[in-house]
Amino acid sequence: MATIQFLGATRTVTGSKHLVEVDGYRTMVDCGLFQGLKELRLRNWEPFPLDPASINSVILTHAHIDHTGYLPRLARDGFVGPIYATPATVELARILLPDSARLQEEDAAYSNKAGASKHKPALPLYTERDATEALRRLESVNYHKMVRLTKKLSFEFVTAGHIIGSSFVLFDFESLDGQRKRMIMTGDLGRYNEPIIPDPSNVDEADYIVVESTYGDRDHPDFDVKAKLAEIINETARRGGHVLIPAFAVGRTQQLLYLIRELEEENRIPILPVFVDSPMAASATKLYLRHTEDHDLEMKDLLDERRNPLATKRFNLTRTIRESKNVSAEEESTIVISASGMATGGRILHHLRKRLPDERNTVIFVGFQAAGTRGRRLVDGEEAVRIFGELVPVRAHIERLDNLSAHADSREILRWLGGFKRAPEKVFLVHGEPGAQETLKDKIVEKFGWRPDTVEIPEYLQKFEL
Ligand SMILES: [Zn+2]
Numbered sequence: 001m002a003t004i005q006f007l008g009a010t011r012t013v014t015g016s017k018h019l020v021e022v023d024g025y026r027t028m029v030d031c032g033l034f035q036g037l038k039e040l041r042l043r044n045w046e047p048f049p050l051d052p053a054s055i056n057s058v059i060l061t062h063a064h065i066d067h068t069g070y071l072p073r074l075a076r077d078g079f080v081g082p083i084y085a086t087p088a089t090v091e092l093a094r095i096l097l098p099d100s101a102r103l104q105e106e107d108a109a110y111s112n113k114a115g116a117s118k119h120k121p122a123l124p125l126y127t128e129r130d131a132t133e134a135l136r137r138l139e140s141v142n143y144h145k146m147v148r149l150t151k152k153l154s155f156e157f158v159t160a161g162h163i164i165g166s167s168f169v170l171f172d173f174e175s176l177d178g179q180r181k182r183m184i185m186t187g188d189l190g191r192y193n194e195p196i197i198p199d200p201s202n203v204d205e206a207d208y209i210v211v212e213s214t215y216g217d218r219d220h221p222d223f224d225v226k227a228k229l230a231e232i233i234n235e236t237a238r239r240g241g242h243v244l245i246p247a248f249a250v251g252r253t254q255q256l257l258y259l260i261r262e263l264e265e266e267n268r269i270p271i272l273p274v275f276v277d278s279p280m281a282a283s284a285t286k287l288y289l290r291h292t293e294d295h296d297l298e299m300k301d302l303l304d305e306r307r308n309p310l311a312t313k314r315f316n317l318t319r320t321i322r323e324s325k326n327v328s329a330e331e332e333s334t335i336v337i338s339a340s341g342m343a344t345g346g347r348i349l350h351h352l353r354k355r356l357p358d359e360r361n362t363v364i365f366v367g368f369q370a371a372g373t374r375g376r377r378l379v380d381g382e383e384a385v386r387i388f389g390e391l392v393p394v395r396a397h398i399e400r401l402d403n404l405s406a407h408a409d410s411r412e413i414l415r416w417l418g419g420f421k422r423a424p425e426k427v428f429l430v431h432g433e434p435g436a437q438e439t440l441k442d443k444i445v446e447k448f449g450w451r452p453d454t455v456e457i458p459e460y461l462q463k464f465e466l
Contacts (some may be wrong), residue, residue, distance in 0.1 A: 002175050003177040004183075004210070004464040006458040008032055009431040012040060013214050013370055016431060017304040018185060019055070020431030022153040022173045024092070027057045029169050029185050029210075031083075033069030035344070036370040044070065044125055049461055053078035058137075059155060061187020061252065062166035063092035069100050072130035077139065083137045084147060086157050088165025088291040090140045092250060095283050101131040103345060143167065143293070161190025161200035162406050163251035164287070164294045168201060175207075175466055183208035183466065188431065189408040189416060195258045196288065196309070198296045200408070202419040208466060209424050211413065213432030214368055220403035227260055230268045232362055232399055233260075237270050237333045241360030244396075246348045246375060248341040249281035251406050252366050254288045256337055257310045264313055274312045275327045277338040277347050282317035285310050302317055328354045341367045342375035353387045361396040366404040371433070377434050410440060414447055423450045426464070429457050 002022045008015030008030075015034035020027050034040040052074045060068055060083060071083065071093075085093065104124035111122035141147055141157060149156040152174040158166035171183040184206045192199045236243050247253045253276060263269045276282060289310060292300065302309040318324050327336060328351050338348040352374075355361045363395065369375035377385050377402055384393050417427075427444065429437045434457070441455045456464070 001465055002173055002181070003055060004428070004466055005449055005461065005463040006428070006430060008043075008214075009066075009462065010458050010462070011432070011434045011437065012036070013368065013431050013433065014040065015043065015070070016061075016067045016187070017070065018430070019050070020153075020171065020173075023150065025150045025153055026055045027149060027153070028055050029059050030061055030067040030187060031058050031070045032064075032066040033072055033303065035066055037372040043465070044073070048074065048077060051078065054079065055079055055081060057081040057149060058083045059169050060089055060093070061160065061169060061185065062163055063089045063096050064094055064163065064188070064248070065100050067187060068093055069099065071134040072097060072126035075134035076126055076130040081137065082139045083134070084141050086143060086165045086167050087140045088287065089167070090138045090165075091163055091287055091291075092284065093138060093433075094135055095280055095287070096250070097131040097135060098128050099280050099362070101126055101128040109372065118121070123243045125279070127428035148329060151416075158201040158203070159198050159294070160187055161192070161194065161197055162188040163190075164197060164254075164291055166190060166197075168203065170203070173466070181207040181466065183210070185210040186212050188214075188406065189413060190213050190406060191408055192412060192415070195255060196292055196296060196299050200416055202416075204419050204421045206420060207425050209417070209420070209426070210428045210430055211417070212428045213440045214407045214435045215405065215409040216413060216429065216432050216443075218409055219436075220405060220409040223403070225401055225403045226263060228401060229259055229364075230263050230439070233263070233269045233272070233335065233363060236360070236397070237272060237364040238356040239360040240331055240333060241358065241362060241396075242330070242349070242355055243335045244351050244355050244363045245337045245366060246341050246343045246352075246363070247337050247339065247366050248406075249278045249339040250284045252341060252404060253278075253281045253337050253339075254285055254310055255404065256366065257285065257312065260335065261309065261312050271313045272333055272335050273314045273316060273330070274335045275316045275318050277318040277324050277327055277336055277351070279319045281337065281339060282319055285317070291460055317401065317414060324350070326377050328350075342369055343378065344373050344375070349387050352385075353390065353392050356385070356396050357393050359395040359397070362399055363396050364399045364401055366401045368405055368407060383445050410443060413440065417444065417448065423448065423454060425454070427455045428464075429455065
């Protein structure tokens with residue numbers, strides 16, 4: 001008996017958790033936190049849909065919190081199995097999960113102080129100790145190494161091109177009728193021709209495909225992202241303003257550094273102080289340089305020449321709060337890259353409070369902005385946003401560089417699906433909002449001629465036999 005059940009990232013982009021069960025053995029691909037809208041975040045607090053102790057293992061596609069951030073809670077509530085991940089994902093998780101726990105603890109402490117919680121005292125979803133416990137279960141698995149979970153179920157990782165360490169999970173299992181079947185789960189599908197990391201792997205055969213659909217209804221605008229970035233930096237510097245970039249500490253931050261370094265070397269922008277204001281981004285940047293197994297050829301060449309591909313000329317990694325405060329007090333034009341990417345928390349909030357009211361400044365959003373986030377409100381053009389309880393007027397220029405997203409757009413999803421030589425039995429669309437998923441479904445049916453009932457858009461907790 002083989003089944004898949006979707007415990008998250010159904011008709012939404014967060015909370016990825018997909019339970020695969022083959023003959024009583026349960027493995028869960030990803031264990032993400034729900035983020036964004038309150039009704040989704042509340043799911044993190046509901047009892048887990050099954051006993052965590054009954055899950056034999058977890059397999060991680062990559063380290064982003066919407067794919068790993070529930071692990072400490074799962075472990076706290078009884079999960080004791082191994083957590084498989086690639087070497088870079090293991091290291092990234094060691095940075096990201098304790099940080100996520102600290103945010104949970106800070107949120108709870110804040111609610112208690114403000115008396116904002118109905119629960120007294122407010123408790124964190126999990127603590128740093130829970131995160132440390134979960135991290136002990138991590139087991140590093142290299143790309144292309146087959147792991148036999150049971151006689152009837154094995155998997156391997158192949159590169160996904162999304163962030164460092166990111167992978168597809170390729171399952172080999174025995175189905176209901178005793179046949180060998182293959183299933184691929186993309187986690188987050190990366191982009192083609194991106195700096196630093198390789199393209200998504202081409203896969204040509206699978207019976208079941210679980211694919212993300214964040215940008216299923218959209219193509220990243222077809223403009224030269226580097227030229228646009230140069231233009232924004234030049235205009236802002238001319239106004240004497242600051243460039244503020246909310247960015248995920250892992251992935252986008254490193255890509256931005258790579259592009260800004262190139263622009264400086266090509267004399268296309270002034271040499272400004274560039275601050276990466278996030279201790280986590282600082283650690284992640286070092287890790288990006290170290291994991292050569294995840295580098296593309298250009299990155300390898302630069303490192304072979306003993307150059308640092310991720311350092312600009314006036315480059316600063318800001319670790320302490322004091323240093324961070326100095327950054328937001330800078331008079332000279334600066335470029336500040338800080339987390340979180342959707343401006344939902346983190347040090348970027350202090351910078352936004354300071355910089356948003358000044359029309360000389362520019363805020364550049366470089367990733368997907370989920371519904372309900374401050375980032376979404378800003379890109380939707382709201383005239384004021386609430387930060388730390390204070391209504392902050394938005395006079396700064398708001399720009400979007402959507403094609404810096406780490407997610408494949410609809411063209412790229414279809415390009416990747418085009419690698420399969422025959423129609424699968426099922427394609428499950430996950431990790432997307434409903435409109436994007438419906439559109440992608442139509443495009444798949446139209447482009448490949450696969451039967452419409454091949455493509456499923458699972459509901460929360462929906463289960464399918466394989
Ligand atoms: Zn991701």
